[in-house]
Amino acid sequence: MIRDSKSFLIGIIMLISFMGIYLYMMSPSFGNGRNGLEFADDMFNSISKGSAQAVVQGEVKKAEKWNGTNIEVNLECKDEDQAERWSAALQKVDGTVVSVDKEKLSLKTDFGKMLANISEDCVAMYENKGDVIQQKYNTDPRDAINRWYSISKAIGKNLEKQQRFKESIYLQTYQKKVIEPAYNYYGVETKFVSDNKGVMTFMLVFYMVYTLWYGFAIYYICGGLGITMTKTAKKEA
Numbered sequence: 001m002i003r004d005s006k007s008f009l010i011g012i013i014m015l016i017s018f019m020g021i022y023l024y025m026m027s028p029s030f031g032n033g034r035n036g037l038e039f040a041d042d043m044f045n046s047i048s049k050g051s052a053q054a055v056v057q058g059e060v061k062k063a064e065k066w067n068g069t070n071i072e073v074n075l076e077c078k079d080e081d082q083a084e085r086w087s088a089a090l091q092k093v094d095g096t097v098v099s100v101d102k103e104k105l106s107l108k109t110d111f112g113k114m115l116a117n118i119s120e121d122c123v124a125m126y127e128n129k130g131d132v133i134q135q136k137y138n139t140d141p142r143d144a145i146n147r148w149y150s151i152s153k154a155i156g157k158n159l160e161k162q163q164r165f166k167e168s169i170y171l172q173t174y175q176k177k178v179i180e181p182a183y184n185y186y187g188v189e190t191k192f193v194s195d196n197k198g199v200m201t202f203m204l205v206f207y208m209v210y211t212l213w214y215g216f217a218i219y220y221i222c223g224g225l226g227i228t229m230t231k232t233a234k235k236e237a
Helices: 005-025 036-066 080-090 111-126 130-137 141-161 165-184 197-224
Strands: 070-076 097-101 104-110
Touching: 005 036, 005 197, 036 111, 036 165, 036 197, 070 111, 070 141, 080 097, 080 104, 080 141, 104 111, 111 130, 111 141, 111 165, 130 141, 141 165
Parallel strands: none
Antiparallel strands: 070 104, 097 104
């Protein structure tokens, strides 16, 4: 039973308007057939990519310190096909000597040159130049970068067995700061907060106001129905 018609009406109007905005947000009205949530998700992904760009570029620069560091490892692949695919990728590194015996792969290379080759591929991926990777390895760009991730992980484990901990630990850092972002952000447009202050501010303020809007709609409806919360007096013992 409605006890306060004015409060109840305010709540209903707020709830209807809330649902109207929600339906508009769920419609494909935000460019490229996207709804509001997809637009916001793409925006935050793009801003995130822009923020990570300096980290990627900085780590690529740091990798240059390994030039002239020679490594020799023996890798165990899951099958002969994988061994051949790894060998084909590693042969793109200048001066690398690779030999394959069924699922076993032996590698001699300059650690710095190998990282430089991977960095070149990852930067191309980060800049959404998948066609460059496609032409270089004749495979899907994501497949090529995933291959480098698997290779570097296997090399890191072998180096750890050799107690070459500096190289193995660095490979883990390099994977997180270069290879993983290149793979995860491929296809995402790069944007920066400094260039999108207005949109970002609006989205954050709108989210806060919209959340409160729903809360107050329920509050007024409950008040109109006489549903209230009161603090009971504390009884003395």
